[in-house]
Amino acid sequence: MIVDHRVYTVRPTRVADWVALYREKGYPLQERYLGRCVGWYVPVEGRHDQVVHLWAYEDQADRERRRAALYADPEWQAYLAEMKRADLLLTMENRILEPTDFSPVP
Template sequence: MAIYELRTYSVTVGKMPEVVAHYSQEGWPVLAKHPQKLVGYFTGDVGALNELIHVWKFDDDADRRAFWAGVYADADFQAFVAKIRPLIREQSNKLMLSAPWGPQP
């Protein structure tokens, strides 16, 4: 059964344009080199200001761990992370299973 990882990054107030620029210019090109697991990126609007949200889909926990191990071993990703971390106040991750009804991403 597939698992979904919901990652929410709370961005320091006023720094979202910088975060978006880093992801657009460096973060996404680095992540795109790795197997495609991304469902989507989202930015917060009403009620969720200053949030960057990612949803990832993995075959299982072993697939998830192998993906992130490969990403974090990438020197280009580490260079990107060094720029983005000072702009992030907080991170939360949730692992979820899809409900047995309705559409499946």
């Protein structure tokens, strides 16, 4: 198993707007194509302009297959265009993580 760990940095004071747009239009599509969402988080302390979410995959090939299908969907492309027009996102980082041999697997 691998986990795609993503951190989005959003314009200051606009996290709620970004989350609302994602919840309405992005998440249903990602849930359909990507499968297993491990978690979606907003900060309580620390940087208040970042959002983190985690998606689990069988392996890198599974991740690539699922993400290719997502990107091929015209609804996803429309969502990305709407996000771009909203101009809420500053940066995105992602890391591919694998569990240690003693990690509880979600």
